[in-house]
Amino acid sequence: MASVEVSLKELMTAVEGSVGAAVVDYSSGMALGTLGGGADLDLMVAAAGNTDVIRAEVRAMEQVGLGGQIEDILITLGHQYHLIRLVTGRDGNGLFLYLVLDRARSNLAMARHQLKNVEQQLAV
Structure with a gap:
């Protein structure tokens, strides 16, 4: 099991093109930890804003009658990918991982794979 700090370091070092990462409580919108970012991010x-994204998706799924759970949400921008992965382990209920990637330097499939691995190891 990995702490928030260790999980964020893993995302930033193991995922090519990482710009920033956060572990967020989506009931409050508060980040439990962040790494990276900068003046433009x-x-x-972003953690607070993406909490609204998750809430909207959950509402939409309920209204449409879709079963199942959200694994991850992908937002594509001109120069970035924004990945949101809900934490499903017993210690992570109500949390999500947020990862921002430089689109030109990243491999989306590998980033999603690594994000899943980090999510499974996260202990809060």
């Missing part, structure tokens, strides 16, 4: 603001 305020991870605390």
